[in-house]
Amino acid sequence: MAEDxxxxxxxxxxxxxxxxxxxxxxRHELYVQQxxxxxxxxxxxxxxxxxxxxxxxxxxxxxxxxxxxxxxVTYQNQAAGFRDALPYVLAYVELDDGMxxxxxxVDCAPDAVRIGMPVEVVFDDxxxxxxxxxxxxxxxxxx
Amino acid sequence: MGFARTPVIAGVYxxxxxxxxxxxxxxxxxxxxxxxxxxxxxxxxDVDGYCTSGVGPLGVLSMAEHLNLQPRYLDSTxxxxxxxxxxxxxxxxAIAAGLCEVALITxxxxxxxxxxxxxxxxGFAGDPPDHFEAPFGPTVVxxxxxxxxxxxxxxGTTPEQLAEIAVTIRRxxxxxxxxxxxxxxxxxxxxxxxxxxxxxxxxxxCIISDGGGAVVLTSxxxxxxxxxxxxxxxxxxxxxxxxxxxxxxxxxxxxQQSGPRAMAMAGVTHADIDVCMLYDSFTITVLExxxxxxxxKKGEGGGFIRNGxxxxxxxxxxxxxxxxxxxxxxxxxxxxxxxxAVKQLRGDAGARQVRDCEVALCHGTGGMLGLRHxxxxxxxxxx
Numbered sequence: 319m320a321e322d323x324x325x326x327x328x329x330x331x332x333x334x335x336x337x338x339x340x341x342x343x344x345r346h347e348l349y350v351q352q353x354x355x356x357x358x359x360x361x362x363x364x365x366x367x368x369x370x371x372x373x374x375x376x377x378x379x380x381x382x383x384x385x386x387x388x389x390x391v392t393y394q395n396q397a398a399g400f401r402d403a404l405p406y407v408l409a410y411v412e413l414d415d416g417m418x419x420x421x422x423x424v425d426c427a428p429d430a431v432r433i434g435m436p437v438e439v440v441f442d443d444x445x446x447x448x449x450x451x452x453x454x455x456x457x458x459x460x461x
Numbered sequence: 462m463g464f465a466r467t468p469v470i471a472g473v474y475x476x477x478x479x480x481x482x483x484x485x486x487x488x489x490x491x492x493x494x495x496x497x498x499x500x501x502x503x504x505x506x507d508v509d510g511y512c513t514s515g516v517g518p519l520g521v522l523s524m525a526e527h528l529n530l531q532p533r534y535l536d537s538t539x540x541x542x543x544x545x546x547x548x549x550x551x552x553x554x555a556i557a558a559g560l561c562e563v564a565l566i567t568x569x570x571x572x573x574x575x576x577x578x579x580x581x582x583x584g585f586a587g588d589p590p591d592h593f594e595a596p597f598g599p600t601v602v603x604x605x606x607x608x609x610x611x612x613x614x615x616x617g618t619t620p621e622q623l624a625e626i627a628v629t630i631r632r633x634x635x636x637x638x639x640x641x642x643x644x645x646x647x648x649x650x651x652x653x654x655x656x657x658x659x660x661x662x663x664x665x666x667c668i669i670s671d672g673g674g675a676v677v678l679t680s681x682x683x684x685x686x687x688x689x690x691x692x693x694x695x696x697x698x699x700x701x702x703x704x705x706x707x708x709x710x711x712x713x714x715x716x717q718q719s720g721p722r723a724m725a726m727a728g729v730t731h732a733d734i735d736v737c738m739l740y741d742s743f744t745i746t747v748l749e750x751x752x753x754x755x756x757x758k759k760g761e762g763g764g765f766i767r768n769g770x771x772x773x774x775x776x777x778x779x780x781x782x783x784x785x786x787x788x789x790x791x792x793x794x795x796x797x798x799x800x801x802a803v804k805q806l807r808g809d810a811g812a813r814q815v816r817d818c819e820v821a822l823c824h825g826t827g828g829m830l831g832l833r834h835x836x837x838x839x840x841x842x843x844x
């Protein structure tokens with residue numbers, strides 16, 4: 319895994335299987351994959367559908383809205399970058415289509431995070447090449 | 462049902478060290494091999510099957526060289542701390558199939574004296590799923606904490622209930638002279654220890670120690686001429702559990718699959734189990750394993766473990782050696798589950814002996830519970 323000099327935390331490797339996802343994140347859009355052959359949705363992105371092994375894949379735009387499925391406030395992590403960012407919130411967010419992805423909850427005091435809390439995606443441009451999808455408390459509807 | 466020719470465990474050895482700055486990990490493997498073979502009444506020249514893990518991708522070859530073995534059966538299944546439980550099932554199957562006659566399983570680690578940050582060090586393999594996780598900072602502890610938080614939310618499990626597991630297992634450690642931490646602790650002590658990754662406190666987490674161990678298996682026929690009472694390998698099964706394309710129920714464990722298969726193979730029910738050796742990387746691991754193995758319904762584990770039920774003298778004694786929470790945890794604890802179960806079935810467990818112990822269940826959990834993990838269940842019987 320590459321390590322940028324300024325961004326000390328681990329960075330994803332962007333490869334043939336994943337670049338569509340990461341390029342969309344750079345445009346501040348969140349996509350999951352949907353198999354054209356069998357319709358199954360999947361996260362994380364990969365070339366072949368594990369359900370039917372078809373390589374015929376659509377990208378489905380996510381609303382970027384969901385709820386906190388579970389979380390942990392991390393007080394100890396020796397890994398580069400993270401040791402300087404304690405405490406931080408690691409969470410699974412359940413998107414409104416049911417997909418669950420591992421992420422961080424940001425723009426929120428760690429002890430204010432709750433399971434079931436509505437959240438929305440916020441894109442963190444951590445390097446010129448990499449944008450990470452993180453989540454923050456959702457604005458109230460209508461605002 | 463069962464293996465065609467019931468294989469047996471003929472020898473075990475738990476290395477007494479918990480701190481070995483003067484030894485290499487390979488040396489601990491070798492000393493453990495010596496101990497288990499002596500216990501079995503066999504010699505290294507008898508070994509024709511060899512299993513190990515935790516020694517690098519080709520480490521099984523290096524270990525075979527270190528012990529100058531020429532095995533005709535090799536297994537380096539590497540599924541985290543559950544690996545050695547799986548090795549017993551594999552070695553038993555190999556013996557039953559005639560692929561080998563005397564199988565040696567070894568483990569050794571100097572995690573503590575080399576100051577490995579086992580649970581909070583990051584360190585990712587770089588496989589495809591890691592690239593969608595590592596940028597957000599998961600740790601081993603964090604992956605179990607995610608499950609604990611969800612369990613509390615869904616079922617009302619409390620920090621006090623998790624703490625009681627640590628307290629019970631520490632009480633058992635007090636009866637094990639080799640255990641690293643033997644002083645009793647209270648629920649209040651656990652809750653007052655610092656949070657590592659909420660809701661898990663320091664005393665909800667296994668310790669880090671040096672250590673190792675070894676197990677020797679052979680056929681029932683061969684064991685007839687050996688000095689120790691054999692322990693029967695009645696059944697075993699493995700499973701894995703992962704993010705499942707983004708839809709996993711986080712309170713489901715691999716144990717839900719491997720447990721019933723192993724018990725069906727052994728022809729036993731929950732009521733037959735006299736002692737449980739469960740991988741206790743964290744208190745939540747024990748609670749979830751009890752539920753997923755079916756000793757109680759999902760969500761009822763918090764009530765189940767109360768009032769001494771999983772303590773010595775209770776209905777389901779768990780981790781009588783003091784477990785990874787208090788006795789030893791050099792990074793991959795699976796082999797110690799087997800060693801303690803064998804001691805219990807032989808009646809050799811001293812002050813911590815479970816009375817009339819005839820059937821033991823071992824369950825290893827390896828990897829990162831909330832991300833992807835393995836489960837290996839093994840049913841052992843008194844010979």
